Amino acid sequence: MQLKLELPNVNIQVRNERSGWQEDMVETARHRLTVTLSGKIGVCVGLRDFRLQDGEAILCGPEVQCQRFVTSEQATFVTMDFDKHEFDRWWQQSSGEDTPVTFQELTTIVPEMLKRHVNMWMREFLEYGDATLERDIYSFLKTFVAERSAFSEDESYDAVFSYIEQNVAQVIRVDDLSRLANQSKYQFIRNFNVLTGYTPYQYITRLRLQKAKHLLRYSNLNLLEVSIAVGFSSPAQLNKHFIDWVGCKPARFRENKGHRVETT
Numbered sequence: 001m002q003l004k005l006e007l008p009n010v011n012i013q014v015r016n017e018r019s020g021w022q023e024d025m026v027e028t029a030r031h032r033l034t035v036t037l038s039g040k041i042g043v044c045v046g047l048r049d050f051r052l053q054d055g056e057a058i059l060c061g062p063e064v065q066c067q068r069f070v071t072s073e074q075a076t077f078v079t080m081d082f083d084k085h086e087f088d089r090w091w092q093q094s095s096g097e098d099t100p101v102t103f104q105e106l107t108t109i110v111p112e113m114l115k116r117h118v119n120m121w122m123r124e125f126l127e128y129g130d131a132t133l134e135r136d137i138y139s140f141l142k143t144f145v146a147e148r149s150a151f152s153e154d155e156s157y158d159a160v161f162s163y164i165e166q167n168v169a170q171v172i173r174v175d176d177l178s179r180l181a182n183q184s185k186y187q188f189i190r191n192f193n194v195l196t197g198y199t200p201y202q203y204i205t206r207l208r209l210q211k212a213k214h215l216l217r218y219s220n221l222n223l224l225e226v227s228i229a230v231g232f233s234s235p236a237q238l239n240k241h242f243i244d245w246v247g248c249k250p251a252r253f254r255e256n257k258g259h260r261v262e263t264t
Contacts, residue, residue, distance in 0.1 A: 005122055007130045009083040010137050014118060016076045022069035030081045031103070032060045033145060034068060037111045039075030043068050052077075054246070055111045059103050059145065078114060082141065090138045101146045108210065109144050110198065157181060157195070168207055169231045174200050204231075209245050212238060216254045223250055 003014040011030075014037075025044070034043060035057040043050045043058050044067040050058055051071060060066040062084075068077075088100045117140055125133055159180045164172060177200055178188035192200050208230040215226045223235040232238040235250075242250045 003118075003122065005118075005125055007125075007134050007137075009086040010134050011079075011081040012118060012121065012137070013079040014076065015079070016074065017070045019070055019073050023067060025065050025067040027063050027065055028060065028081060029062055031062060031084050032066060033078075033080040033082075033141070034058055034060075035078045035080070035109050035111075035114055037076040037078060037115065039070065039077075040072040041068055041075045041077055042071045050106075055108045055114070057107050057109050057145070059105050059107075078118060080137070080141070082137070086134075087138050087141065090135060091142065094135075101142060103141075103145050107145055108206070110196070160192075164204060164207065168204065168211065169229060172200075172204055172231075205241055206245065208232060209241060212242070212250065213246070213253070216250055226250070 002016075005012040034041070034052070036052045036055060040051060040053040043052060043060075044065075045058065045060055046065055052058060053072075091101050092098060121133060121137065124136075160177050163177065163180055174185060174189065177192075178185045181188050181191075183191065189199060192198070192203070196203055198206065211230045212226055212232075215221055215229060219226075221229065223238065227233070227235050227238040230238075232241070239249055242248070242253065246253060248256075
């Protein structure tokens with residue numbers, strides 16, 4: 001199953017493929033963002049081999065060899081090919097800034113949120129054409145893929161996300177985050193959920209699990225040390241959240257070398 005949206009400077013494709021599917025190694029002329037919606041996929045980028053699932057995404061630059069393949073029984077993923085030069089032109093015109101935006105190679109996008117956006121873009125294209133659609137997609141990329149935190153143009157939210165990132169291994173209280181955003185606790189929780197698709201607690205838990213995955217892949221820390229390093233109080237707490245969000249125990253994840261393998 002495939003859905004396609006083709007614009008002058010942006011192409012979006014939603015694919016659902018079964019185990020055994022594999023595309024040829026290609027060099028794209030544009031930047032290519034691949035985001036998993038369900039299942040698991042592998043992405044070869046040059047000599048590096050990645051495994052992605054649950055909203056994990058990878059950005060490949062132009063003229064870089066890239067190949068994708070399904071590693072679960074079935075997988076659904078979104079491909080967004082876009083012209084970075086046109087993106088930078090849009091950014092300069094809309095922001096007045098001359099500094100180009102730098103994108104993250106690896107990031108995570110909430111699958112349900114991406115589905116809503118893709119459905120909205122498809123609907124708007126059918127009803128109104130592509131007059132402003134590329135600008136909407138560029139704004140999405142700026143918000144969720146650019147390195148500079150941009151969940152909100154409000155600098156107070158930049159402070160919130162920076163605080164969470166810097167203190168992820170510590171106890172983080174919603175009261176402190178709401179003060180940083182200059183909002184009441186109720187207001188903050190509601191707005192945070194609208195911006196990210198998560199409650200603050202879910203967002204922090206997800207960030208801790210991302211960091212735990214990295215340590216399980218690349219370090220020799222034991223489970224207690226990993227738990228403490230990412231802000232969980234015990235291996236039991238890490239275990240519970242890992243099963244809930246990742247679908248297996250941390251020890252099992254480490255035995256399988258996670259879902260990213262580096263080739264040297």
